Amino acid sequence: MRALSIMRTPYSGFVLFSILLLLLPFTVANDYYFNVLIIIGINSIIVIGLDLLVGYTGQISLGHAAFYGLGAYITGILSARWAWPPIAGLLVALVIVGILAFLIGIPTLKLHGHYLAMATLGLGIIVFILFQELNFLTGGPSGLVGIAPMSLFGFTFDSDLSYYYLVCVFLLATLLLSINVVRSRVGRALRAIHGSEIAASVLGVNVSRFKVGIFVLSTLYAVTAGWLYAHYIAFLSPSSFGFMFSIKLITMVVIGSLGSLWGAIFGAALLTSLPEFLVVFEHYETSVFGLILILVMIFMPRGLLRGLEDLVRKLISMLRKDLKERSLTS
Amino acid sequence: MWGPDTGPPRHEYNNMTFEQQILQYLITGVTVGSIYALIGMGFNIIYNATEIINFAQGEFVMLGGLLTVSGMQLLHLPVPFAAILAIIGVSIVGIALDRAAIRPLKDASPITLIIITIGASIFIRGVASLIWGKEPYLIPAFSGEEPIPFFGAVIQPQSLWVMGVALIVVLSLRQFFGRTLTGKAMLATAVQPRAAKLVGIDASYMVLLSFALSGAVGAAAGIVIGPISMVQYDMGVMLGLKGFCAAIIGGIGHPWGVVFGGITLGIVESLGAGLISSGYKDAIAFVILLLMLFFRPQGVLGKSKGDRV
Amino acid sequence: MNPVLKTEGLTKHFGGVKALDQLDLTVRQGAIQSIIGPNGAGKTTLFNVISNVIPPTVGEVFFNGENITRMQTHTIAAMGLTRTFQNLRLFSEMTVLENVMVGMHLRSKGGFFTSALKLPWVFREEQRIRGESREWLRFVGLHDHTDQIAGSLPFGNQKSLELARALASKPKLLMLDEPAAGLNMRETQDMVQLISQIRDLDITVLLVEHDMDLVMEVSDHVVVLDQGRKIAEGDPETVRKDEVVLKAYLGEE
Ligand SMILES: Nc1ncnc2c1ncn2[C@@H]1O[C@H](COP(=O)(O)OP(=O)(O)OP(=O)(O)O)[C@@H](O)[C@H]1O
Ligand SMILES: [Mg+2]
Numbered sequence: 069m070r071a072l073s074i075m076r077t078p079y080s081g082f083v084l085f086s087i088l089l090l091l092l093p094f095t096v097a098n099d100y101y102f103n104v105l106i107i108i109g110i111n112s113i114i115v116i117g118l119d120l121l122v123g124y125t126g127q128i129s130l131g132h133a134a135f136y137g138l139g140a141y142i143t144g145i146l147s148a149r150w151a152w153p154p155i156a157g158l159l160v161a162l163v164i165v166g167i168l169a170f171l172i173g174i175p176t177l178k179l180h181g182h183y184l185a186m187a188t189l190g191l192g193i194i195v196f197i198l199f200q201e202l203n204f205l206t207g208g209p210s211g212l213v214g215i216a217p218m219s220l221f222g223f224t225f226d227s228d229l230s231y232y233y234l235v236c237v238f239l240l241a242t243l244l245l246s247i248n249v250v251r252s253r254v255g256r257a258l259r260a261i262h263g264s265e266i267a268a269s270v271l272g273v274n275v276s277r278f279k280v281g282i283f284v285l286s287t288l289y290a291v292t293a294g295w296l297y298a299h300y301i302a303f304l305s306p307s308s309f310g311f312m313f314s315i316k317l318i319t320m321v322v323i324g325s326l327g328s329l330w331g332a333i334f335g336a337a338l339l340t341s342l343p344e345f346l347v348v349f350e351h352y353e354t355s356v357f358g359l360i361l362i363l364v365m366i367f368m369p370r371g372l373l374r375g376l377e378d379l380v381r382k383l384i385s386m387l388r389k390d391l392k393e394r395s396l397t398s
Numbered sequence: 399m400w401g402p403d404t405g406p407p408r409h410e411y412n413n414m415t416f417e418q419q420i421l422q423y424l425i426t427g428v429t430v431g432s433i434y435a436l437i438g439m440g441f442n443i444i445y446n447a448t449e450i451i452n453f454a455q456g457e458f459v460m461l462g463g464l465l466t467v468s469g470m471q472l473l474h475l476p477v478p479f480a481a482i483l484a485i486i487g488v489s490i491v492g493i494a495l496d497r498a499a500i501r502p503l504k505d506a507s508p509i510t511l512i513i514i515t516i517g518a519s520i521f522i523r524g525v526a527s528l529i530w531g532k533e534p535y536l537i538p539a540f541s542g543e544e545p546i547p548f549f550g551a552v553i554q555p556q557s558l559w560v561m562g563v564a565l566i567v568v569l570s571l572r573q574f575f576g577r578t579l580t581g582k583a584m585l586a587t588a589v590q591p592r593a594a595k596l597v598g599i600d601a602s603y604m605v606l607l608s609f610a611l612s613g614a615v616g617a618a619a620g621i622v623i624g625p626i627s628m629v630q631y632d633m634g635v636m637l638g639l640k641g642f643c644a645a646i647i648g649g650i651g652h653p654w655g656v657v658f659g660g661i662t663l664g665i666v667e668s669l670g671a672g673l674i675s676s677g678y679k680d681a682i683a684f685v686i687l688l689l690m691l692f693f694r695p696q697g698v699l700g701k702s703k704g705d706r707v
Numbered sequence: 708m709n710p711v712l713k714t715e716g717l718t719k720h721f722g723g724v725k726a727l728d729q730l731d732l733t734v735r736q737g738a739i740q741s742i743i744g745p746n747g748a749g750k751t752t753l754f755n756v757i758s759n760v761i762p763p764t765v766g767e768v769f770f771n772g773e774n775i776t777r778m779q780t781h782t783i784a785a786m787g788l789t790r791t792f793q794n795l796r797l798f799s800e801m802t803v804l805e806n807v808m809v810g811m812h813l814r815s816k817g818g819f820f821t822s823a824l825k826l827p828w829v830f831r832e833e834q835r836i837r838g839e840s841r842e843w844l845r846f847v848g849l850h851d852h853t854d855q856i857a858g859s860l861p862f863g864n865q866k867s868l869e870l871a872r873a874l875a876s877k878p879k880l881l882m883l884d885e886p887a888a889g890l891n892m893r894e895t896q897d898m899v900q901l902i903s904q905i906r907d908l909d910i911t912v913l914l915v916e917h918d919m920d921l922v923m924e925v926s927d928h929v930v931v932l933d934q935g936r937k938i939a940e941g942d943p944e945t946v947r948k949d950e951v952v953l954k955a956y957l958g959e960e
Contacts, residue, residue, distance in 0.1 A: 128509050130516075175692040181508030182451035186642060187691045190684035193639070201677040245823040252822035252833065253808075253815050256801070260809045263798030266760055271876055272784035272813035281819050311635065315516060322513055355524025361517025365510055366502050 081330065082244060089236045093229055102228035104344050106300060109235035110293045112336040113242050115320045116329055117289030120246060122318070123327035124255065125282050126262030127177060128185045131192025132317050135287040137199060137309030138165050139294025141212065144304050145205055148214040155220055158295045162288055169287040173280040192314050199306035211305035218299035225299075235296055239333075242289055246329055249285075258282055259327075312354075319361055325371025334373050418550035423672045424665060425548070429557040429626070431664020432564035436619035437641025438648070438656035439571065440612040446588045446651050447608035450511050454495060454519035455616055456638020457526075461488045462617025463629030464526060467535040477540060485617045491522070492613025496606050519634070526631040537624030556625045563622045567615055568657055575653070584608060636680065643687045649697020658699060709772065711736050711880050711911045712757070712788075717766035719752050719935070726752040728935035730766070734880065739902065739912045741922045743946075744932035745956055750915040751793050753932070754882050758783055758790055770880070785813055787879035791869045791886060793915075799858030803849060803868055806857050807840040810875030840875060847871040847901060863894040870901065874908075881905065882913045887921050899924055923947065931955070 096102060118132050142164060143157035152160075176187050199206050206212055218225040218234065225231045249255050257278050260268040269275050298304060316339060324335025343353055368375030414422065437459055444452045465487045469480030499514050506514075540559050545552035575581040587594045587604040595601060619637070620629065627633075644663050648655020663683055671679035690697070712734040719727040726749040734740050742750050756763045759780050768776045775783050798806050815836055817829045844850045847867040852860060857868060866886060873881055886902070887895045895918060902925050905912055916922050922929060922943065929946040931939040933955040939946055946952060 179691055183691055185512045190687045194681050194684045197681040248825045249823050253817040254819055254822045256805055256809050259801055260798050264796040267796035269780040270784055270789055271810055272781050274781045355521050358517045358521025358524055361513055362499050365514045
């Protein structure tokens with residue numbers, strides 16, 4: 069319980085989390101687990117951004133894999149075809165996708181509920197089809213190869229350990245920025261929009277501006293994650309960025325508790341590592357994901373993390389009562 | 399990506415004049431469009447009763463096809479019986495979906511409902527892949543495969559089946575909602591839930607019924623395209639989305655709009671695939687979907703309705 | 708004196724229903740003006756159309772002489788016009804304090820970039836927002852509930868909270884839609900107190916209310932609506948005795 073409430077005050081939680089990330093490699097024996105940790109970190113970056121959009125602002129996106137893919141493909145193509153340095157690729161990708169997300173976001177975020185869901189889903193599929201069909205750029209279904217390893221300011225991140233720390237730096241940066249945003253005038257406006265768009269606008273909140281703003285920010289996180297992924301895996305194929313991955317991202321947000329940044333990381337970690345550790349998952353993966361989504365929504369609509377928290381709290385208070393009663397009777 | 403293709407083999411187009419080719423694309427478009435219309439109707443039925451967009455609609459279609467295959471292969475039933483069994487089976491799945499996932503969540507937010515029905519669709523698909531595996535199956539054509547010549551183009555007999563079934567379903571739904579007491583009660587529940595309750599209509603039963611009916615219509619779509627394209631555990635994703643697209647083009651909830659929407663989409667897709675590039679065929683539907691949502695979310699035939707404040 | 712608010716020929720149709728019908732209305736600076744009328748008279752619709760939550764069918768709205776008919780709701784709010792809702796619209800998942808802090812949105816500037824980096828001035832601004840919001844909570848008597856979740860408050864407190872939230876934006880004109888509906892007698896008395904105090908804050912009030920005693924007690928001027936039309940207006944005493952008004956109310960019984 070203590071630990072959970074410490075996580076509540078964001079900066080002490082942030083420091084604890086940083087130390088945890090720093091020490092984690094010393095407990096990891098084998099390279100394979102590094103691999104998993106790195107992917108967890110990358111996914112966490114996307115999911116934090118998606119949580120700002122879905123959990124805090126209440127705007128669903130079923131197409132976020134597309135922005136992740138755009139980040140990966142733009143930086144991958146610049147590196148593989150024109151040998152651009154990674155940092156330049158990242159900047160270009162951020163600018164292109166930022167502008168794109170802004171232009172698309174304006175009409176898209178006027179939609180509500182199911183319509184928004186379908187529109188973002190459609191966007192995701194269109195982008196996916198482009199990844200597949202723009203052969204001369206993306207390599208099509210057979211994939212894009214020849215992406216250079218990550219190097220920044222003369223340092224090449226060629227070991228798993230160094231890449232792990234690189235991902236951690238970006239994860240912590242996104243986390244810190246997001247904590248600040250959430251606990252600010254902007255964060256309140258976003259949650260107000262979630263609560264009631266009309267009430268928010270009557271108080272002067274420019275609803276569409278904030279919705280588009282957070283949408284763009286969340287796509288920029290996804291682009292950064294895509295960049296880290298492209299230079300780590302060095303091979304891109306469209307299937308990593310399809311509809312199913314968008315759904316997985318949403319599942320991570322939902323599991324981790326809508327509207328909790330720690331929950332977002334928890335959800336990403338859980339759903340990324342589960343298939344790696346449970347062999348049975350291989351055949352049942354899709355159905356298990358589906359089942360998790362349904363069950364969490366029905367029984368723990370506040371998400372798994374908060375659901376568990378509630379449960380622990382209930383248990384503790386029950387125990388306390390029990391102890392009290394015993395001490396009274398004895 | 400997956401999509402039905404009903405035309406003759408590619409090389410046969412080379413022997414046709416341009417006009418004949420266009421005609422051929424139109425025939426294909428109307429056939430595929432009828433399927434989209436059927437699937438879109440499934441969306442409409444549930445939407446009209448609940449204002450929920452059921453993301454598992456495509457899975458109804460897939461189950462319809464695969465259950466028919468099983469009925470024929472395991473029980474050695476002739477197509478019509480296997481089909482009826484499949485339709486009943488999918489209706490039951492629809493009922494189960496309502497009971498298990500929708501009803502426990504009275505008054506849930508749209509986001510919750512979206513996630514739930516997506517969860518259901520993934521779950522159903524996952525289970526289907528366990529039962530039927532990932533390979534495609536073929537349902538034999540209902541009445542032979544001898545193409546019927548038509549002004550220099552050809553029509554597959556199965557295409558006639560598809561259009562015919564779509565027509566019959568549309569007409570019977572019209573009868574059902576316009577003439578029968580239950581049908582009228584279902585519409586009333588959607589339009590005036592409180593008033594409906596006052597006159598003694600059991601709203602939750604109507605919702606249940608809409609899921610069952612929607613399942614049946616979806617299954618019918620899956621069965622009639624079985625012979626044209628393979629049926630496979632993941633066919634529902636694309637078909638479901640395109641059915642939704644058809645409903646949006648026509649105006650969601652609008653009874654005739656969806657037929658118009660489906661056939662329009664089918665024709666545009668077929669012409670686009672034939673004349674421009676087949677790789678982008680699926681993208682066409684989604685570009686249309688986005689344009690509709692951005693500029694005319696109430697659909698071509700629908701009227702906009704004011705938000706209640 | 709110049710009117711704060713003026714409507715000209717304001718009309719709103721919902722299908723066949725004329726919720727507002729050629730309504731001309733003026734609200735004087737510094738007054739507490741009330742709008743009364745039977746259920747369905749179009750009072751809430753009037754508020755919705757003025758704040759452009761729904762657009763009018765025809766007609767114009769002027770605020771401090773400026774035509775705001777086609778402005779977006781948040782722009783209108785920025786000019787100093789805000790409102791409360793008949794069916795509460797609190798941000799029910801946020802705390803009581805946070806609700807009021809959203810009310811101060813217009814009077815602060817932190818944006819995405821500056822907030823993400825938590826620049827020093829953003830930090831100071833945040834403290835100012837927090838401090839002043841507490842004062843508004845004290846003003847409506849909710850200072851003991853700051854960290855409670857808004858949705859968990861009792862109904863009466865929720866009404867006060869919505870008022871505090873609207874006040875925090877320091878509007879020039881505040882439209883209150885049935886602030887006393889659902890309150891018990893003591894709470895209603897407190898609300899009367901509050902509304903009278905608002906006038907001293909240099910805020911003009913446009914009030915919709917069914918509680919006649921409340922209306923008579925606080926209003927300078929009363930307008931009576933029926934079926935979207937103005938059927939009478941004047942000071943509370945005159946309106947109370949007006950026969951047309953009596954008829955409109957009795958006809959409804
Ligand atoms: N969004 C809407 N769509 C259709 N009709 C509406 C809508 N909003 C209001 N109406 C109708 O317009 C008329 C005026 O409604 P309004 O809510 O403005 O009345 P009111 O004076 O606020 O009543 P009350 O005292 O009950 O709050 C009513 O007949 C109502 O049914
Ligand atoms: Mg009203």
